[in-house]
Amino acid sequence: MKITIKQFALSLFESVDGRPAASVRAAIKKFVELLAGRSQLTKADKIIKEFIKIWNEKHGIVEAEVVSARGLDKETGKLLKNYITGLSGAKEVLVSEKTDKNILGGVIIKYGDKVLDGSLKTSLEELKEKMIK
Amino acid sequence: MDSLIETFHIDVKLIIAQMINFAIVFSVLYWFAFKPLSKVMAERTSKIEKGLADAQKVEEKLAETEREFNKALAQAKKQANQILEKAAVDAEAGKQQMTAKAKEEIGAIINREKQKIQAEKRQTLKEIKAEVAGLVAVSVEKILGEKVDSKKDKEIIKKIIK
Numbered sequence: 001m002k003i004t005i006k007q008f009a010l011s012l013f014e015s016v017d018g019r020p021a022a023s024v025r026a027a028i029k030k031f032v033e034l035l036a037g038r039s040q041l042t043k044a045d046k047i048i049k050e051f052i053k054i055w056n057e058k059h060g061i062v063e064a065e066v067v068s069a070r071g072l073d074k075e076t077g078k079l080l081k082n083y084i085t086g087l088s089g090a091k092e093v094l095v096s097e098k099t100d101k102n103i104l105g106g107v108i109i110k111y112g113d114k115v116l117d118g119s120l121k122t123s124l125e126e127l128k129e130k131m132i133k
Numbered sequence: 134m135d136s137l138i139e140t141f142h143i144d145v146k147l148i149i150a151q152m153i154n155f156a157i158v159f160s161v162l163y164w165f166a167f168k169p170l171s172k173v174m175a176e177r178t179s180k181i182e183k184g185l186a187d188a189q190k191v192e193e194k195l196a197e198t199e200r201e202f203n204k205a206l207a208q209a210k211k212q213a214n215q216i217l218e219k220a221a222v223d224a225e226a227g228k229q230q231m232t233a234k235a236k237e238e239i240g241a242i243i244n245r246e247k248q249k250i251q252a253e254k255r256q257t258l259k260e261i262k263a264e265v266a267g268l269v270a271v272s273v274e275k276i277l278g279e280k281v282d283s284k285k286d287k288e289i290i291k292k293i294i295k
Binding site: 069070072076080124125127129132 | 265283
């Protein structure tokens with residue numbers, strides 16, 4: 001029977017969730033052996049990604065990406081994290097920052113399947129569109 | 134009486150003979166001349182009367198024919214006038230129809246041209262707007278690049294998440 005990536009990830013989650021560190025290590029070892037036995041090690045990356053997704057879902061964790069033109073200082077980063085927490089309703093938000101000078105200013109927030117574009121570049125594009133209409 | 138006969142030397146026998154002669158001559162004349170002649174005359178008279186009557190009939194017929202001819206001519210004239218009037222009315226109607234059609238076609242052409250001009254105008258305006266908007270965007274982008282520093286950027290981000 002063919003096991004899907006999601007099924008592998010789910011079984012890994014069930015075998016490690018809420019267990020002590022030693023048990024977790026043993027479970028992971030066993031899981032890797034299982035993958036090797038089934039010649040599925042090439043799918044390890046995808047399984048890990050799916051595992052993280054399931055883990056975050058079950059523990060109320062949201063991964064967010066914040067794009068700014070000049071990078072964020074500590075205060076702004078914290079404000080953004082609180083803002084995303086409020087928006088997503090998550091227990092915890094893991095923010096990864098990216099810098100892109102092309103957005104000119106402002107910020108683009110991505111989490112889950114949502115994108116909040118508050119960049120100056122996009123505002124400028126919207127202004128341009130309005131002027132043309 | 135006898136004296137009278139003697140006086141005038143009247144011969145009774147002679148008179149009687151003459152009377153018989155006259156009667157014979159009269160009869161001969163009557164039967165062989167007068168009667169055939171009378172018959173011929175009667176026939177001739179009849180022929181003439183018939184000829185006259187025929188002539189009268191012909192004259193009447195001619196008059197009647199002339200009346201009919203005049204009537205037919207009048208009728209033909211009337212019909213010709215009606216045809217001419219109808220032709221004139223038809224021609225007028227055709228003329229009006231053609232005029233209306235021509236007006237309609239001209240109107241359609243004008244409308245089409247107007248629409249074309251409007252479309253061209255809209256397109257030109259759109260292109261001008263796009264050009265201006267592009268220039269404005271480039272200018273604003275340049276200004277923003279120069280004017281927005283980290284401090285301003287922070288303020289902008291704070292405003293967004295407020």
